[in-house]
Amino acid sequence: MDPFSALAAVAGGVVAVVAAPVALGAAGFTSAGIVAGSIGAKMMSAAAIANGGGVAAGSVVAGLQSAGAAGLSGAASAAAATVGGAVASVASAIF
Template sequence: MGLLTGLAIAAGAAGTVVAAPAVLAVVGFTSAGIAAGSMAASLMSASAVASGGGVVAGSTVAICQSIGAVGLSGGAAAASGGVGLLLGLLI
């Protein structure tokens, strides 16, 4: 593995850990809750309709809101970093 490959892997892993909460905030999953009129609000509405009136615990919307509210846990950061590592390997 060359130096540039190693740097791409490290940048991918670190970038996803930093970017995931920021991207979720832009979409509308904020620390204060789901922003009215945002893409997150649309996703929450669709999820609630699909499940019969509420957002199911453990659903994609629930997980994204959790990350938006409190950030990534250690396990989630490791998983996100792993995805970034794989993306770095593909570059």
């Protein structure tokens, strides 16, 4: 891997880890709960309707709220960095 691709992969990983909490907050998944009228609230409503009134533990909505409330765990940060790095690496190969 050339130095530019390596740098792009690292930068992509860093951006993914930093951007994930910002994206969660923007979608309405915050430490205070899901923000009324947000995308998160709409997702929660749809999940509750589909599950007979409650949001299932381990569901996507529950996971996103957990990450929004507590921040990313070490494993989630590593996964976000890996995905971000891979995307940046592919992008650097294209451009």
